[in-house]
Amino acid sequence: MKVLVFGQLTDITGSDTLEVAEAPDTGRLLEQLKQRFPALETAAFLLAVDQQVIENLTALSPDSVAALLPPFSGG
Amino acid sequence: MKVLVFGQLTDITGSDTLEVAEAPDTGRLLEQLKQRFPALETAAFLLAVDQQVIENLTALSPDSVAALLPPFSGG
């Protein structure tokens, strides 16, 4: 599945789009990402799925698009 | 002495500059003006002398410039 990466988090991932193995839910997705990029463990960010910020454990489908959103700094 | 008249009060005085007899203080000046223009009795306005709004009885000199200021409506 696809994970979009924005802002300062691209300094950690080195890319603004990641292809990762399918994950059944957001918990497992985050585990996988933190294993691959340990610096995410201490980074501040929100997880969005299909443009909605996710606060609770949420099931994912293979065509979900996840996004890692560091603190916003527009304006 | 000179009395400047602004805004809706010019509808009462018919002019934006009045020449009136010298008055020793603001109380006597107002008396004189209300005698000449009775509609001032019920009109809302502030009295300014030399561009300062006057709230208490204040002495006038012959070269004081008084002004009658109805409620402001700028902007």
Add this chain to the structure above:
Amino acid sequence: MKKKRNLFVQGPIASAFIGERIHQHQSRTEIGAHSIFLGQVRSDRVGDRAVRAIAYTAYEEMAEEKMHEIREAAFATYHLTCMHVYHSLGVVPAGEICLFVFTSAPHRKAAIAACEEIVERIKAELPVWGKELLEGDEYQWKINS
């Protein structure tokens, strides 16, 4: 010495003038935020007639003095880089701009709060009067809320 600030403008304030004034502040790279208020003559209905224009008059010397006082207070209260105010005199047709308040600051909160406070003080404290000219030859005196 008090700097003469050209508070009053004859007739409407042109939108192109506003664009230019903004442009002139772009060399000041310590500015992070501008707040602008524009008063526009509204074509209110008065009975069966619409306001077609407002004719503004002022006690000019007193207004400039008061504006100076408002300006000093704004700079004392807020961390501002610049502040400009223009008010129309004479006839301003409906749809045209009669008041332009422009504050600039390093940070947005100062620019926004100062602009709002200045607008309120202008409405309440500047000796300026608006005569609403209606269709036909009638008029009524504007009342600020």
Add this chain to the structure above:
Amino acid sequence: MKKKRNLFVQGPIASAFIGERIHQHQSRTEIGAHSIFLGQVRSDRVGDRAVRAIAYTAYEEMAEEKMHEIREAAFATYHLTCMHVYHSLGVVPAGEICLFVFTSAPHRKAAIAACEEIVERIKAELPVWGKELLEGDEYQWKINS
């Protein structure tokens, strides 16, 4: 159907564009007040280097969705005639404008309060990021206060 609103602009927002947008609202004679907020790229010092520009990126679809939500909330809360928001993407040099929020209403209080609230929500809720480009080839990520 949701109207596409062209939230994003490539590069800086020109002051002449702002003047034109003001001008376009002068045919709406029910408007009595406009409130405008402009964000300008500030040349802060970072150590011994100055910020020479900010490069903006966004999660565009999500930002447009969120802006739509902010717009609906503003119209539901305030008696507004119009509301327009433009945000830069890409590189905006110091001194140039990166955010333009423009509210219009019959009365000033609605225009002013809505503009301020929209600016705060944009800063806090829009998925947009600023990368401050310093003199030399260094950068740091912008942090909103």
